[in-house]
Amino acid sequence: GADEIDLAAAPEAYKTAAITLDDKNLNKRKDDLNAFLNVKATYHMTDGPDEVLDGHELKNWIKSTTVGGKTQYALDPVYVRVKADEYIASLAAKDDTELNSIAFESTKLGTVQLPTNEFGHKLDQEKMSEELYKNLMARKSFTSDPEYSMNVMPDIGPEGTYVEVDIPNQHVYYYVKGKLAWESDCVSGTEQNSGRRTPTGVYSLYYKQLNRTLHGPPRADGTPSYSSFVNYWMAFYKGYGLHDASWRSEYGGNIFQYSGSHGCVNLPKKKAAELYDILDVGTTVLIVRPDKKAEEALKAAEEKKQEEEKKEETKKQESSAGSAAGGASNASNASGNASSGSGAQSSNQSSSRSGAQSAQPAAQGQSGQSSAASTTQQVQNNSSDTQPVQQNGQAAAAASAGAEDTAAAGADAQNDTPGETTGPAAEIAAPAQEAPAVADGAESAAEAQAAD
Template sequence: MSSKKKRNDVGSGPGENIDIEDKINAAMDKIMKDPEEERNSSQRKYEPDNGESETEEYESEERYDSEEYESDEAYDSEEEYESEEDYDPEEEYGSQEEHGEDAEYDEEGYDEPEEGSQDFSRNIKASGKLKSARPQPVKYVPMDDIEEKLALLPENKRKKHKGLKITGLAAAMAVVVAGCAYAGMTYYYSDRFFEGTWINGIDCSGKTAYEVETALADKVQDYSIQVSSRNQEPQMITGEQINYQYLSTGETLQLLKNQKPYEWIKGFYEQKSYTVAENVAYDKTLLQQQVTALNCAKTENQTAPENAYVAFKDNQFQIVPETEGTQLNVKQAYRILDQAVADTQASIDFGTAPDAYVSAEVTQNDPELQSALEACNNYTKASITYTFGDQTATLDGNTIKDWLQFDEKGQLLMDDNTFHQHIADYVAQLAATYNTVGTEREFHTTSGRTVYVYSSVYGWAIDQAAEAAQLAQEIQSGTQTTREPIYEQTANSHGLNDLGNTYIEVDLSNQHMYYYQSGSLIFDSEFVSGNMSYSDRQTHAGIFTLYSKTSPSVLRGDKKPDGTYEYEEPVDYWMPFDGGIGFHDAPWRDAFGGDIYLTNGSHGCINLPPENAAVLYSIIDYNVPIVCFY
């Protein structure tokens, strides 16, 4: 359809303009209609107006609704409308001359409709200029005309439409204001810490990095440290005395850079706490001077520590603990204080730092001291009982503790030389009491006489060196035992007469010998002893034991300068017991016994008849004492 044809289809009279208004009003009613009002209007009863029945009213509206628009297919969008360039308002509507005076809109003659959609419809009907309800082509309407027609809307519709516009405008403004406020706060916190931010105990909400650094600097400006020590009142060292200053490490600024400004709202419900290094600088020379000026560093206020020691108290040995003392280790004390100041500590106690004081060299846990205690307790625990036949001698802690040395405080003085000397003295005392070598014994002879016989080679003799070493070991290990001492020489029995009941009796005065075994005489014989006319040939009195037995043998005298011997005499049985003196056979003699020995005796040996010498040789034992007496 051409543009010209479309223009011809558009009505040109006033009634047609009213029809357009009616369409606009209907569309606005659909947009603006309150759902509640729609429900109420569906139940409303309409009263007849100007003789027209309610039925006619609805029929008119029905016709209007049903024939108002055709389907979208009835129009071709490209043919329906002209372009904006071809549009001519006067051509569309026609001039006033073309339509006549009736086509004019007389604002004064146009009564504003009363409130309510019915009145507005009646006014339109009253005009008598309504045409068919069939939709007409949409005409371009200038904005002034639309505004003029909107002014004809009912009052309540206009108010409601206006309210929605205001609400939408207010909402839009609120969104814009909120967005501006959020952006403004984001910008504000771009160089400030969020609310609820704490650094090193300082509330940094809304502060810049510089302000936080200033607060940290103010925090250490009045720094001081309290120094406590043993037996002294605490003393203060102020930051001013050591030129104490704060140095930034840059950690605060880095925390701020790590903060995302657009997350500023988190600060109002989320609190964060950080710790940064409070780097400080101070004069270490001044700090050294402050340490040496402390009361605890002064000589008159210092006491040296005492070592722990072992003492004998309450009938037992125990360790007396060491004493700490107050002798300050100045160099170590300075190191401890220097570290405390570097860590910005508010106080330091040298008493809790063992390295700050000179320590005792020996503590109660010292391994050597523990060993000494164990040894001392063993001293009192040790018990050695010696047996000497029917006699005993006991060494126990009551005696041993007296061998230990203590100072005026009761501290044990470990002197091994002194202690071992006590042991040696004790063993020597045992030897003096119970040794029989070198003693004189009372002896009852077969002839009924009682004689006293001395011996330097027979009897009991304790090996004092070996016994002292054994005793020291047993004392230190706390040994409890009963035993004999270690002997270097033994006898047949204990007691004053240690000969027992097995012995050989040589009666030099009677020139007769007897061999008793377990108290029974098993052998006897006459003999010839050393010549009494020569002092160097006399047989020695004493108690001896057999050295050896040889058969046959050659007896020789002293060796002469020419290499020969004074004499050489072969014998069949040789049994020495006193150096070169012994029992042997003497076949060259015809008689034995009597007083031959006085002038014609031997060189000191006991000469026996050959047959008797053979018997003695067969029964004599090495350990049998040989008692020789006059």
């Protein structure tokens, strides 16, 4: 045959490719996929290093299909949206921090663990996923701070700004950048009534208002169970807040045990005015009680200390009684020996025995007197130890009697005529209110509630 073949003269020898390197559609798809892979999304995370999404991960977001041995690559918008949701969810899993409790170094109660559900970081996943998807589909790189649905942390460190309400000591402190800026005695919710205690926890001041009337839950006839006008209202949780209380004349001490508020923190008017002027909405408010375990340990330690002191006092009394008895015995023996020395030896022995025998009852008598004196002293000491308990019992009885004497007055005795009644007696007369109260002029349901 021929040594050379002219392929040009035999076009059937070649099959023309349907898609070539200069194919416009092919190059357009290639450029689009490369543009997608070149997108770089950078997030400046609050508590950690930057999170970066780029081509190393985005290549897995391109769908591939193989048909007849041929593989094609394409972007599926629905698939990209799913992958965007998954990526933002992975960031949330690393970053979200929703606090259930917070350790707080209090002014007088040491370190306490306080419950909370208002603080932490929580990414707004829906908003962030939507932003990421739109930028990817626009092939646009971007840098962004995270979007949070919750991003509030309590400012309670050594340089923190916060309000501390010390329930056991009935005192309120306001610290600004770690320094005490204001303080006052207070009266918190009635401790002996679980429905009227001021709730322990960590909160944020969310509302302030001048000249507000707080109403208790309605009676059967629809009228409020109490109405209290306050000049300075500072709400920190639901219907609980700090405010002045014109119906009170005393603050601090043990008033809160038997005649506290309906749950709010009552302050003297002058002090409430001072705090209102310097306190900003958003400030952390801590309602502090000691941990139960710590409180029980402290109580056990105190009881042990008292027991040891009593044992030591008993030892001292017994030692004193023994010394007195020994002294009396020595004196009697000396007297017997002196009288026996003037007679004969036999008389001396007899007289000495007689002196010793006569000295014994005398010593016993003096020892008995000393023991009796010790017993009397011990009874007096015990009586003194129990006196505070008796006084507390009398105070409780007096409080109970006061409540009975004023029970007929009903809720009106406390707050329906604020300012006309003062002191604990007015508070005793008020019935326990399990539900929060409602305030005049409320802008929302949350703002309307008040606990007096």
